[in-house]
Amino acid sequence: MGSLLPILDLNASPNPSQPATAAAAVALKVPKIEPKAEPYDDPMPPPQTTPQPPLDLFPNPQITPPVAPQITPPVVPAADQDTVYSEFHRIQELFHTAFAKGIQNCDGGGGGGCDEDGVVLDPESGAIVPVEDASQKQQLAEVVQRKKYPQRSNELVRVTDLREEDHRYFREVVRKTRMLYDSIRINSIAEEDRKNPGQGKRTRGDLRAASVLRDRGLWLNRDKRIVGSIPGVYVGDLFFFRMELCVVGIHGQVQAGIDYLPGSQSSNREPIATSIIVSGGYEDDEDAGDVIIYTGHGGQDKFNKQCAHQKLEGGNLALERSMHYGIEVRVIRGRKIQSVVSQKVYVYDGLYRILETWLDVGKSGFGVYKFKLLRIEGQPEMGSSILKFAESLRTKPLTVRPRGYLSLDLSQQREKIPVRLFNDIDADQDPLYYEYLRAPAFPTHVYHQSANGTGCECVNGCNQNCICAMKNGGEFPYDQNGFLLRGKPVVFECGSFCRCPPSCRNRVTQNGMKHRLEVFRSRETGWGVRSLDLIHAGAFICEYAGVILTREQAHIFSMDGDSLIYPHRFADKWAEWGDLSQIYPDYVRPTYPAIPPLDFAMDVSKMRNVACYMSQSSTPNVMVQFVLYDHNNLMFPHLMLFAMENIPPMRELSLDYGVAVADEWTGKLAICN
Incomplete structure (x- = not known):
């Protein structure tokens, strides 16, 4: 079985000459978490909501609210009672709307309808509603108990020394979890179609599936924050939804592009980044495959345009600290793609090291933090590169691969879509000798x-x-x-x-x-079959x-x-x-x-x-x-x-x-x- 190695550097004092106790006593400002928001999975823009004043009058737990004296409430004139009741129902509706639509207002940093990770708690939850009978009380009690989710662990570990059977075991765990996720997603949409046939608005099956799995404690890698590779997740794996990244544990933020352990949870009060998402939707990002110039978060408006200077805090500081300690980060790329379930696909492209960081003037004239990342050698080919290669094969096969094709249609037009036959390994032409x-x-x-x-x-x-x-x-x-x-x-x-x-x-x-399928010659399995298209579960x-x-x-x-x-x-x-x-x-x-x-x-x-x-x-x-x-x-x-x-x-x-x-x-x- 593989070993879980903690990142010991994070538990040590930043200054070797300074004792750990003294380092802990240094006053460090807790960074303000402003996640680098990524575009939504669906084409619909985020709903425009009117910000409401905070309802918590005593947010600081160290401040004890004063004990209110016993005062007889004033008598409200009959003429003003309608106004009072109207105000009560208005506030009640605010609570109900905040919880019922919290799924739409989630920005990745927590808030109405989301937990500390910015993850949806319940897409259909309500608040301040009367409970009329025992059955409703029981349902409410079950909902309240079900929402007590364990927080993400603040222990950073790296998984090493996995044996071949360990790889197979973790791969099977990930595969079954993802299969369960897809089954719930597909069935939840089909169930709504049965109940409300012909309606244009459909449920977010990806959110529903993630919520159901979390209710049952089936999210993976929550008990440890893994630095580096996630056991059971292979380079090139594809995900259609951001929520599935959270379910598997490869990236724990719904909207934030930088996933990291906050300094408030770190043993030495320093944040550490574990993964980033590169979507190509930010004007100062540069993506050359193995080398990435990644722009930090902060200072952007709701249209993802830079409108203020960035600061070295939150995810930016976490990336800088990861560079300082030599800790690698996982890179997930988001690509627009024509699909029946979403318009974007996320592909895991492996591990990168952060080489340097600097403050630069962005294209909009504001100061932005930039991070240069280099892909670690010895990893399988990037999934995003394979996507581009397969796309070119679909349109220009002989230009991309001038040698190796034995037939551009093994089926001889018996199939609606040609079946290609490819062999660039040896002289074997066996599939040509069978009638299709x-x-x-x-x-x-x-x-x-x-x-x-x-x-x-x-x-x-x-x-x-x-x-x-x-x-x-x-x-x-x-x-x-x-x-x-x-x-x-x-x-x-x-x-x-x-x-x-x-x-x-x-x-x-x-x-x-x-x-579009292709029969190909493989050194490992002999003749095999692969697809030039992405195939949905x-x-x-x-x-x-x-x-x-x-x-x-x-x-x-x-x-x-x-x-x-x-x-x-x-x-x-x-x-x-x-x-x-x-x-x-x-x-x-x-x-x-x-x-x-x-x-x-x-x-x-x-x-x-x-x-x-x-x-x-x-x-x-x-x-x-x-x-x-x-x-x-x-x-x-x-x-x-x-x-x-x-x-x-x-x-x-x-x-x-x-x-x-x-x-x-x-x-x-x-x-x-």
């Missing part, structure tokens, strides 16, 4: 038994009362964006027996691929296709040593997607619609598609979901592949083919890939 299948070849009797199938009559589009929704347990399996809400034993899509249009939300996998990728064999046919084919895939051996990773057992103790894995044990094999020895080149992994980023749409034979479902996490471009796709056990039909080992 867009969909599996089922035996003819599978369709004959489904000739009298039933479908929906939703001419204008399906609704919750649709017969196809009933076949799926009373709900649609996908949200409005086509993301899988939760894994099931089998999913019924609208198909050839239905009257709904091709644009129906319950027609997802049958419409084919939407991502829960999104459909492609189908696993081959020639479907019955048990009797499999006996004959296996005698010649042909490659057979056994669908029943794929790991049940679908059960993890949408699994909310950590949130709701009474959560039960979906068992409806039920599916009998699969009794067929898939031959990929001569005919196959792109999915057959996906590599094996015990911690895959792709899962198999059984789907039916063109027939109703439960014995022969389609093998549809969905993303279990956000998959960055150029990252290899992997499946869990299951434990390699002896084939109960022939006694041989099944060949997975």
